[in-house]
Structures are given as C-alpha cells and as structure tokens.
Amino acid sequence: MEIKNRRTFLQIISGGIIAFFIFIWNKLTLNHIEISGEKEKMLPFNKNKTISFYGNYIIVNQENKTTVLSSHCTHLGCRIDKQENGRLVCPCHGSEYDLNGSVLKGPAYKNLRIVPSEITDEGKNILIKG
Amino acid sequence: MAKKKNKTTFGTLALAMFWLVAVSGVFLAIPFDVKSPYLSISNMMVSNPWASLIRNFHYWSSQFFLVFSLIHLYDHFHYKQKVGLKKGMAFRLSLAVLTISLAMISGFLLKGDADSEQARQILKTLSERIPLIGESLAYSLLGDSENYQLIYVHHIATFTIFIAIAMVEHSRKYWPPISDFILSFVGTLGISYLLSAPLHDNLNPAVKGPWYFVGFQEILHWLKHPEWSLLLFLGVLLLIYFVNSAKGKTMFLSKRTLLVFSAFYGILTIIGLFFRGENWKWETPWNNEYSYSVLHNFKTPKVKLSPDYTIREAMSSPVIQGRKESCLACHTNTHGFTDSHSPEAIGCFSCHGGNPFATGKKQSHRNMILIPGNLNTANQSCGTTQCHPEIVERVPTGLMATLSGMISVDRFVFNEQDNPDILTDVHRLGNSAADEHLKNLCVRCHLGNPKTVYGPITETSRGGGCLACHLNYSEEAKNALAQNNGDLINAHPEISLKITNNHCFGCHSRSGRISTSYEGWHETTLLASEMPDSSNYRLIEESRVFIKKKEDVHHQLGLQCIDCHHSYEVMGDGNHYAHQEDQQDVQCSDCHIDGQPKIISAEDLDNESAIIAALRFGNISERKFLVTEKHNRALINTFVENDSIYFLTKNSGKKMTMKSPAAVCTRDNAHSSLSCSSCHTSWAPTCIGCHNSFDENERAYNMIKNQEQKGGWVEYIGEYKAQQPTLGIRKTENKTEVIPVLPGMILTIDKKSFSKNENDADIFHRLYAPAAPHTTSAKGRSCVSCHNDPVALGYGEGELKYEIKNGEGKWLFNAKYENIEDGLPADAWVDFLKTRDGKVSTRSNVFPFSVEQQKNILTVGACLTCHSENSELMKKSLNNFDDLLKNRSSRCVSPDWE
Numbered sequence A: 001m002e003i004k005n006r007r008t009f010l011q012i013i014s015g016g017i018i019a020f021f022i023f024i025w026n027k028l029t030l031n032h033i034e035i036s037g038e039k040e041k042m043l044p045f046n047k048n049k050t051i052s053f054y055g056n057y058i059i060v061n062q063e064n065k066t067t068v069l070s071s072h073c074t075h076l077g078c079r080i081d082k083q084e085n086g087r088l089v090c091p092c093h094g095s096e097y098d099l100n101g102s103v104l105k106g107p108a109y110k111n112l113r114i115v116p117s118e119i120t121d122e123g124k125n126i127l128i129k130g
Numbered sequence B: 001m002a003k004k005k006n007k008t009t010f011g012t013l014a015l016a017m018f019w020l021v022a023v024s025g026v027f028l029a030i031p032f033d034v035k036s037p038y039l040s041i042s043n044m045m046v047s048n049p050w051a052s053l054i055r056n057f058h059y060w061s062s063q064f065f066l067v068f069s070l071i072h073l074y075d076h077f078h079y080k081q082k083v084g085l086k087k088g089m090a091f092r093l094s095l096a097v098l099t100i101s102l103a104m105i106s107g108f109l110l111k112g113d114a115d116s117e118q119a120r121q122i123l124k125t126l127s128e129r130i131p132l133i134g135e136s137l138a139y140s141l142l143g144d145s146e147n148y149q150l151i152y153v154h155h156i157a158t159f160t161i162f163i164a165i166a167m168v169e170h171s172r173k174y175w176p177p178i179s180d181f182i183l184s185f186v187g188t189l190g191i192s193y194l195l196s197a198p199l200h201d202n203l204n205p206a207v208k209g210p211w212y213f214v215g216f217q218e219i220l221h222w223l224k225h226p227e228w229s230l231l232l233f234l235g236v237l238l239l240i241y242f243v244n245s246a247k248g249k250t251m252f253l254s255k256r257t258l259l260v261f262s263a264f265y266g267i268l269t270i271i272g273l274f275f276r277g278e279n280w281k282w283e284t285p286w287n288n289e290y291s292y293s294v295l296h297n298f299k300t301p302k303v304k305l306s307p308d309y310t311i312r313e314a315m316s317s318p319v320i321q322g323r324k325e326s327c328l329a330c331h332t333n334t335h336g337f338t339d340s341h342s343p344e345a346i347g348c349f350s351c352h353g354g355n356p357f358a359t360g361k362k363q364s365h366r367n368m369i370l371i372p373g374n375l376n377t378a379n380q381s382c383g384t385t386q387c388h389p390e391i392v393e394r395v396p397t398g399l400m401a402t403l404s405g406m407i408s409v410d411r412f413v414f415n416e417q418d419n420p421d422i423l424t425d426v427h428r429l430g431n432s433a434a435d436e437h438l439k440n441l442c443v444r445c446h447l448g449n450p451k452t453v454y455g456p457i458t459e460t461s462r463g464g465g466c467l468a469c470h471l472n473y474s475e476e477a478k479n480a481l482a483q484n485n486g487d488l489i490n491a492h493p494e495i496s497l498k499i500t501n502n503h504c505f506g507c508h509s510r511s512g513r514i515s516t517s518y519e520g521w522h523e524t525t526l527l528a529s530e531m532p533d534s535s536n537y538r539l540i541e542e543s544r545v546f547i548k549k550k551e552d553v554h555h556q557l558g559l560q561c562i563d564c565h566h567s568y569e570v571m572g573d574g575n576h577y578a579h580q581e582d583q584q585d586v587q588c589s590d591c592h593i594d595g596q597p598k599i600i601s602a603e604d605l606d607n608e609s610a611i612i613a614a615l616r617f618g619n620i621s622e623r624k625f626l627v628t629e630k631h632n633r634a635l636i637n638t639f640v641e642n643d644s645i646y647f648l649t650k651n652s653g654k655k656m657t658m659k660s661p662a663a664v665c666t667r668d669n670a671h672s673s674l675s676c677s678s679c680h681t682s683w684a685p686t687c688i689g690c691h692n693s694f695d696e697n698e699r700a701y702n703m704i705k706n707q708e709q710k711g712g713w714v715e716y717i718g719e720y721k722a723q724q725p726t727l728g729i730r731k732t733e734n735k736t737e738v739i740p741v742l743p744g745m746i747l748t749i750d751k752k753s754f755s756k757n758e759n760d761a762d763i764f765h766r767l768y769a770p771a772a773p774h775t776t777s778a779k780g781r782s783c784v785s786c787h788n789d790p791v792a793l794g795y796g797e798g799e800l801k802y803e804i805k806n807g808e809g810k811w812l813f814n815a816k817y818e819n820i821e822d823g824l825p826a827d828a829w830v831d832f833l834k835t836r837d838g839k840v841s842t843r844s845n846v847f848p849f850s851v852e853q854q855k856n857i858l859t860v861g862a863c864l865t866c867h868s869e870n871s872e873l874m875k876k877s878l879n880n881f882d883d884l885l886k887n888r889s890s891r892c893v894s895p896d897w898e
C-alpha cells in the first residue's frame, strides 16, 4: 500500500512536471512567434503587370483593382508560383484558383486568403499588412 | 544469444547503416551551409566531388537504414507468432518509427530545393492544423520560415539522439558482425558513386516529396481536409504498437491491417513516383512530357572524382538563381548574348537543359535541348516560370502557330466543310484529301515546325518557335559555326529583339508574298537558268526568280515589318482567330491620324509593351504612345509630343514625323467606305488557273513529319501577274468597306486521283481572296484605274469600252481570256454587269460588287471617258455627283442600263 501510494504520488508529480514543460513550451513558442513574426512588408509595385509572384504573396491587377493574395494554397500551404491560362495553379496537388483567389478546382476548397494591402509612394510600392 | 550476435539480419544491417549515416553526417556537416543549403549542396556537386560522394553516402545509407528497419520490423512479425514486447518497449518502438520518419524528412528538407520548400510548407500546414498545440508544434519543428536552423538542429541532434538511444538499446543485445559493416559500407559506397542523391534543378515545375512520402502525397491530393491524414499516421503507429504488444485477435488483426495497408501504400507510391507529373497531373510513359515531367526525378549523375574542369574554374563560375551550374565551369567566356540572356544572369541550364550538377561532359549534356526555343520544348526553356511563361502560352494560340485560316480555307475549297471560318490547328490534321494536300504543299510555315540545324534564320528557314524571330548570329558566331572542328565554341548567337525583315522572309515570301512585294519583288515563272543577268532580277532560294517592281513606300523610308506589327499581333494575344485580318491589329489609320489621337501614357502601358519599349528606347517614362483602334494595344514606337505625332523605327531608332491622311481620304461624302489599301496598293501578285491532282508516283514531302514520301498532291500553277488588285466588299458587324481582293483560288481539284472513286467529280472553284498586298504607294490609284477598269470591277482582263450610239451610252466588255468550266473567263470573279453569291471568296464576309454598285461605278466611269480626272468638274463631282448628273449638258450621255 505504502509503495503503491508512493508510486502514484511520483506519477502525479512527474505528470505535473511534463504538463508544466508542455505549458512552458507552448507559451514560449507562441510568444516567440508573436515577437518575431513579420507584421508588414513593402514590395515593389507594378500596376501594369496582371500577376506578380513575390514569395508569400501574389499581386493581381485586374480592371484597375489591385488584390494581394496569399500565395499559399489553402489545401496544404504549398506556394503557388505560376499561372496557366489565367489560373493560379498549385504545383503540389494541382488545385486551381482564379485571379480573385476563388477555387476553381480541388483538392483545395477554400479560396486564397486576401491580404490587406495599400499602395504607397505614388504607386511605386505596395505595403502588405500581415 | 551469443550465436545470434553473429547472424546477419535486416536488423543488424539497419544498425550498421545507422552508424554509417551518423558518421557520414558528421563529415557532411563540414561543407554543408545551413544558411544557404541549396547553394552549398549544388556547390558540393559541382566543385567538390568528395563532398558530393559523402552526401550521396549519407543519403543512400539513410535510405537503406529506413528500408532495412522497416523490413526488420516486418521480419519480427513474420517469424514469431507473437512479438510480446513490454508495453513501454512497444511504445518506444512506435515512437522510434515516428522519429525515424522525422529524421528522414528533415534531411529531405535540408536540401533547400524546390521539392524541399514545398514539402516544408505541407508539413507546416499539417502540423498547424493539429488542435491546441498545432501552431507551437509547427514552429518548434520547422522554425522560422526564412531559415533552416531549427530543422538542422532537429536533424542532427533531436531526432538523431533519440534514434541513437534506441539503437544503443538494441546494440546491447545485438551488435552487428563486422562483416555487416563492411558489406553495408562497400555496397553504399558503390551506389553513392553511381547515383547522386537527388537535388531539384528548381526549374522543372514538377515537385515531389521523398519517395517514401509520395504515396502520402497521393493520398493528400484526394483529401479536401488533409489534416485527417494525420490520423492515418497515428493509426499506423498504433498498429505497430498493437502488433508488438497485443495478443490474440487484436494482434492478428493489426498484423493483417498493417500488411494490407503496406501493399496499398506500395501501389500509391508507384503511382506517385511514376505516373504523376507537373501539378500532380496524371502522366503516362507514352505522353510527350513524360520524361521531362516525371523522370527528371530519377536523372541523377554519377560522381566523377576528377571533373572535366579544374576546381578553380568551378569556383570562378557565377552563382545562378541560387545555385551553381557545372556548365559554366567548362563553357567559360561564352559571349554574344544580350544582358538579360547572359550566362551570368540565367546560366546555360535555363535554356539548354541537360544536367547542371553533373561534372563530366557526357552526363551534363544528356537530355540537353540543343536548339532551345522550338515550341515543342519552349515550356522547358523560354517558358519556365521565371522567364516568359505567358508568352510561351500565348504563341501556340496565334495564327502563325495554328494556321487555322489556311487549313480551314483549304478544307472549304475541297468541299470538306461549309465555311472557311472554323477554328482548327495544324496539330489536328487528319488524312482527308484537303489535309493531305496541306501536308504536301502548305504547312511547312508554322512556328511549331522545329528548327533542327544550327545557323541563322535565312530565306529557307521555316518555323523554329521563338527562334524564328529572335535568333541572330553575329559574324563571329557565324564563322565559329562554319569552322566548327569539335572544339568549344565561345561565340554564341544572340536571342534578342533585333527582329529584321529577314526573319519574316522565309514564310512571308510565299503565298501572299508580302515580304517580297514589300521590298518590291514580284515572282515570275522563269527558271533559275532563264534568269536574265540584271539587277532587276533576284534569285530566291536558288530557284525562284523575282523581277523588280515598285517597293512599298514604308520600305523606301526604312521601315521594317516589326515597325508596324506589335508583339501581340505577332505572338498572338491568347485569342484564337479564324483569319489573319482578325488577328492583325494595326491599321493605317492608327498612325495616319485625322483628328484627335488615342493615346496612353508610359505608366499605363501593359507590362510587356513597357519592357519592350524600355529595352528599345531606354527611358520612356514621360512618353505618350498611340493606341490601336481595333484591339487597344499601345504602339510603343510612336509618341505624341506638342501636338505632333512621331514615329521611331524599332531597330534603328530613326525618328520620323507621322503624316495625316490627305483631304481626299478623309472627306466623308465619296469614297468613305474605301479602305486605305484599296486605293494605295500599287500592285499585287496574282496567279490564275491552278490545277491540283494527286500523283501516286510523285516523290512528295510530308511537311508535318518533315520527311519524303511516295505519292502526294501536285500543284500545276497558272500564270503569275503583278497588277492593281480587284476590289470587293467586306461586310463585318461594324462596317462595310471596299477592300483589295485577288483571284486567290480559281482552281480545279482532281479529287478522284486521291479518293480513287470514279464517281468523284472534279472540284472547280472561282474564289477571290482578300489581300493585304504591302505595296503601299503614297499616291492613291487613279480614278480610271477603278471606274473604267475591268480588273478592278471583277470582270477580269479585257477591253471595257463605253460606246455612244444614237445618243445612247452603253458599256461593253470583251474578255481577254476564254470562258472555262463555269462559263466565265479564266480570270473573272463575276460576269460583266452580273454578280455572284454562294461560294465566291475564301471568306464568308467578302463579296463582289452588286450589280447596282457596278452600275454606280461605271456611271462615274462613263464621265471619265471624256472628263479628265483632274478636271474641275470631276473634282466637284466628288461633292455632289447626283446633282451634276441631273444638270448635265445635252452632250453628256450617261449609260443606259436598260
């Protein structure tokens, strides 16, 4: 009985320690993500190019409207870096989106995220927010 | 136990492999640079064969470690009824399988190539979608997306230590015999020497995970919610756990499930590896793209311990798009490029393919594209993502690539289709009489016809994709090619915007012959041997004899083809057009403007036009350009400044002031429906009476296969003439205009010679074709050349006479040529003072003048028989002809049409 109690006690303590570590790990990581995450990004802007691919973003100019889309496919996050016949095509599993970021072909079913942006410096640059 | 120690099993081999992985990993850490992994690996492959060997060793030993571990696991299930491990042990074993996967995949990520980057994104997204801890987990595993630091730490420490512990635990019981080490070492070394570890070239659009995950990638592509696939993972680990620890039915079922799953996964892996290409599209080995899209993963070079170049040469070669290319270590000092295509900017591989990481000539040159730019490979060279993908996508839609108009008209003429406007493509030719006719006689001139020999574009060139227009050889490059004795050639031809008339000449000096007409040359039926020795004659392609005629006024001023034709016209604008006049955008009135010009400022130019304009003319930021009426495209070599319009020649930058059209052209009341070319064409080449038949014994040519064949269509030509064109009417949605037309197809086709069906009657057609003669003269044609001319009116050559008898005027016509099949003179479009309908032209919207129109024209013609066209009266008649006619004097006799 003695021993059994002792073991349970030890188990609880070690469980607690593990939980504490998980807690600390989760906290520190989330904090780190928050402080190191990029909030804004300035990219060169060319209003006459219909589609420009810049790393995590796709800038689309259509009918005098500029939209910044996240280049990460909503299926599994692969980076879309090309268009075929006016469709944005994901290289990993072939999802397709139109230039507004709406899904045309799966496996993805969610539209590409539209990223808030603002054209600055008299149209020379574009400020991407988040 | 002691006995077991010395027995070789997959377990002992796996153990041996593990230590080989660990040791080679330590060595690999020396040349590997986690700050720029892709560059450092490509650098190893190109410049440091020993490092490359170690990398391969690390790779292969790890793959074998994985495979042997899995087989070993399976062996355990297989040999014993029940594994019966303790729960803790079984748990650790399942965990070990997970850790091995993580160690493997982190190694895959550390290549930093296109495959790795996308795999990293997938892993990140999958882990992020785990509830509660997803975000932390993803970050803790993969770290900051800008670098590979954390992945590296996990790869060399976290996962490795864990596996090492498991291995040591094993090793206490089973230490592999020394022979296992030797066997593993020698085997792996051999394979490492023969097959390099994969590295993506970052150009090929197909991306795949590591081989053991492509099955998983296949599963992922079915799933809308791929995060559920993680349960699959968990399931497999649980099964392994149960197999190891459970008893009885649970164990048996787990074993079976695992087996079935493994078989299923094996099939998926094969599908993923061998049947999936770009965008995970299904590809089969008989598909043209198969080798490029699927097999590129397997094309990996052998290590060459003494490369074909020195280390110094390798070191001094530039870094191209984040990687080293071995090409430039041998091909140093290759020159002749424009800046944007120089090897320092794009290397050799971007255009020529091959293997950029191989270090010997043979391996590097394997699968090379010797002549890049042909349309069949353009998507692998000119059209890759970083270069000109939009253009390469567009070009095949244009008429110069589809030949839609030519094919459709030919089929129409062969009575194989009802109208000449159906869209089609040269790649869809069948075996009908018309299609065979096209293959034998016409379809050599399309952009998709590949260029197969080196050398500049000449008058004999046909097709050649991008090269057809953009290839230029300098004198040096030409000489180097001529003297080629097997040594490295350093003088490279140029790919540039320097597009000259010579580029267009090969194809456009045929059929409509606009290239030759523009320069003022008219083809005769003389043989080369009959050509008079005079500068008035010119021999083309060593067989065709041309005689001097009047050149186009624009040619006289130094304008070249591309001065009027812009990139969207020539390379297509992505739309499919039925005929040349539909795709063609620029009209005379776009430049010769009466009234307010339509303009666009430099900052609003589309990207392509802006780039071309800047490359040609430097800083264009303040300019305002003219815009075409029809398709709204900028004319980048024009600009408007202080109310004047200027024009620059594209290749030489010669500046000219644009002329407005003359007052006669813009006056609205007479001649307003005449197109500019109906008046300003000075001559056009015509050919009448042509016969086509199929000759079984003819040594013919198949222009699609580019090879000779026995039997083919033969064309027996008629007479060539240079004369002012006939006029016809084109009716489109927005306007009806008078245009120049030519006797395009007055022909007979002996159909039964092809079909061998005696009931097939000869086909006869009398079709005129709209023309763009390209022989513009500044001065328009004279009044009588239309109003009193039988050719202009469509009657064909002959004597057109106005006769006044007994106070009554009558037009009479005497044809020069005899009547043929259909009762009309050989060269006529219509009978005198009659018209035709039905199949009358090679378009569905082009017609001869109606009888009413002919009468109107001839009424004026009657006046012109007495009154000079320069007389005050005739000039006045332009404003008010009907009044003048009503009030004419009694001496004037107008035609009596009754």
Ligand code: FES
Residues within 6 Å of the ligand: A073, A074, A075, A076, A077, A078, A090, A091, A092, A093, A094, A095, A106, A107, A108, B221
């Ligand atoms: S990640 Fe884009 S389709 Fe799967």
